[in-house]
Amino acid sequence: MDLDRFIAGLPKAELHIHIEGSLEPEMMFAFARRNGVALPYADVEAVRRAYRFGNLQDFLDLYYQGADVLRTAEDFHDLALAYFRRAAGEGVAHAEIFFDPQAHTTRGLAFETVAEGLLAGMAQAERDLGVTSRLILCFLRHLSEEDAFKALRQAEPFLDRVAGVGLDSSEQGHPPAKFARVFAAAGERGLRRVAHAGEEGPPAYVAEALDLLHVDRIDHGNRALEDPALVERLAEEAIPLTVCPLSNLRLCVVSDLADHPIAQMLRLGLRATLNSDDPAYFGGYVNDNFRAVGAALSREDIVTLARNSFVASFLPPTQVAAHVARLDAYVAEAAAHG
Ligand code: ADE
Ligand code: ZN
Numbered sequence: 654m655d656l657d658r659f660i661a662g663l664p665k666a667e668l669h670i671h672i673e674g675s676l677e678p679e680m681m682f683a684f685a686r687r688n689g690v691a692l693p694y695a696d697v698e699a700v701r702r703a704y705r706f707g708n709l710q711d712f713l714d715l716y717y718q719g720a721d722v723l724r725t726a727e728d729f730h731d732l733a734l735a736y737f738r739r740a741a742g743e744g745v746a747h748a749e750i751f752f753d754p755q756a757h758t759t760r761g762l763a764f765e766t767v768a769e770g771l772l773a774g775m776a777q778a779e780r781d782l783g784v785t786s787r788l789i790l791c792f793l794r795h796l797s798e799e800d801a802f803k804a805l806r807q808a809e810p811f812l813d814r815v816a817g818v819g820l821d822s823s824e825q826g827h828p829p830a831k832f833a834r835v836f837a838a839a840g841e842r843g844l845r846r847v848a849h850a851g852e853e854g855p856p857a858y859v860a861e862a863l864d865l866l867h868v869d870r871i872d873h874g875n876r877a878l879e880d881p882a883l884v885e886r887l888a889e890e891a892i893p894l895t896v897c898p899l900s901n902l903r904l905c906v907v908s909d910l911a912d913h914p915i916a917q918m919l920r921l922g923l924r925a926t927l928n929s930d931d932p933a934y935f936g937g938y939v940n941d942n943f944r945a946v947g948a949a950l951s952r953e954d955i956v957t958l959a960r961n962s963f964v965a966s967f968l969p970p971t972q973v974a975a976h977v978a979r980l981d982a983y984v985a986e987a988a989a990h991g
Contacts, residue, residue: 654987660943660955662987664980666747666962667740667928667939669872669895671791671821672729672771673720673753674931675736684722684731692722704934709853709904710823712934720756729770730777737778737786739932743940746976747966749787750775751819754804755796764807772814787816787967789847792835794820794827801835805842816967817845819872820862824854829861836866845869845967847895851876852906856883863892870895870965875906878914878921888922893965898946899937900930916949919957926962956984 676684678700685692694700706712723729733750740748750771757767768788775786790808792801808815818839820832829836829848836846848862852873859877862868863886874894877883887894896915901907907914918925927946932938937945943955950958963976 654990656947656952656955657944659952659987660940660947661744662983663744663943663955663959664746664976664983665744665939665959666749666926666966666968666976667745668749668870668893668926668962668965669751669897669928669930670736670748670939671716671751671753671931672733672736673723673756674716674935675739675933676719676723676732677735677933680732680735680933681719681722684724684728688722688724688728690722690724693718704903704936706904712904712931713822716931716934717756720753721760723757723767724762726766726770726773729767730774733771733774734777736932737774737782737784739938741778741782741784743938745784745939746979747785747787747963747968749789749816749967751789751791751821753791753793753821754807755793755800758804758807759796764804765810768808768811768814772811785968785972788814789817789819789845790815791819791821792832793822794831794849795823798831798835801832802838805835805838812842812844815844817847817869819846820848820850820866821872824849824852824858828854828858829866833865836868840867847872849873852901852904856880859883859887863890869893869967873897873901873906874923875901875914878917884921884923888924891924893924893926893961894918895928895965896925897928897930897935898942899932899935902945903935910945911949913946913949915946915958916954919950919954924961924965925958926965927958956980 849872
């Protein structure tokens with residue numbers, strides 16, 4: 654079986670996808686039309702042309718602007734369902750989706766509008782497509798600790814349907830330490846914890862995310878490779894990294910996919926996974942990310958990445974085992990039939 658077909662059918666989980674980052678330009682226009690929102694673009698091609706980023710902040714400016722077309726619970730439902738349809742077609746059996754409530758409440762939407770729309774889309778995806786999912790509330794790190802506490806308070810009525818909290822947005826100058834207390838409060842409420850770290854920020858931010866935020870996973874983590882002691886710790890503690898190659902390329906975290914460190918991460922014994930981050934902005938969904946780095950990896954590496962995605966998920970162990978068994982069966986079947 655050729656590599657593309659093998660990747661296409663490979664059972665996998667996606668653990669690093671910002672649902673607002675799955676807003677395709679066509680959807681942006683459709684939501685803008687239905688909500689009477691004026692866009693600063695003439696057409697879909699103009700949007701795509703604007704997606705040239707020199708760094709994370711260049712992207713974030715357009716990402717928050719794009720999110721402004723999302724106004725109703727139905728919009729969030731439709732956005733989520735469109736992602737799940739796409740994911741289901743790519744062998745994604747389970748997805749843990751990030752959302753940025755503060756990107757919406759700061760422009761006047763109710764937290765409930767966002768959460769109820771997304772949760773309805775997630776429920777429909779499970780019913781109609783068989784894709785399970787979890788919701789992760791990300792705090793915007795360029796905003797204050799107090800703002801993060803406010804988002805956590807707004808989430809209170811939904812906490813039985815929120816798996817965890819995350820930390821995203823502008824990394825440099827906004828270290829994990831800024832959010833130690835709100836992450837502690839989230840932990841007291843039984844929430845799992847993840848954080849973007851080492852995307853643009855230094856290795857020290859990765860260590861802080863572990864020591865001060867007590868995260869279960871690190872989102873990205875690329876720059877951890879600059880610190881051998883930290884790498885050893887990540888490997889020893891089996892801390893999952895949710896790595897996003899096409900995002901890294903588009904945000905200039907790597908200058909060339911040939912230089913992407915995913916193979917090195919696996920050689921170092923890190924529990925890496927592959928993910929799309931913001932697929933509508935970075936030119937590809939999860940399988941595009943597998944294909945983008947596939948040439949540098951063995952078939953065994955690719956299977957390891959898929960296995961890691963289930964092992965690193967927040968699913969209960971019995972469900973993880975069932976997914977891994979299905980993955981092993983797929984690999985055996987592929988080997989048997991060339
Ligand atoms: N928000 C959406 N995508 C992000 C990324 N890659 N890094 C930080 N914040 C984000
Ligand atoms: Zn991200």
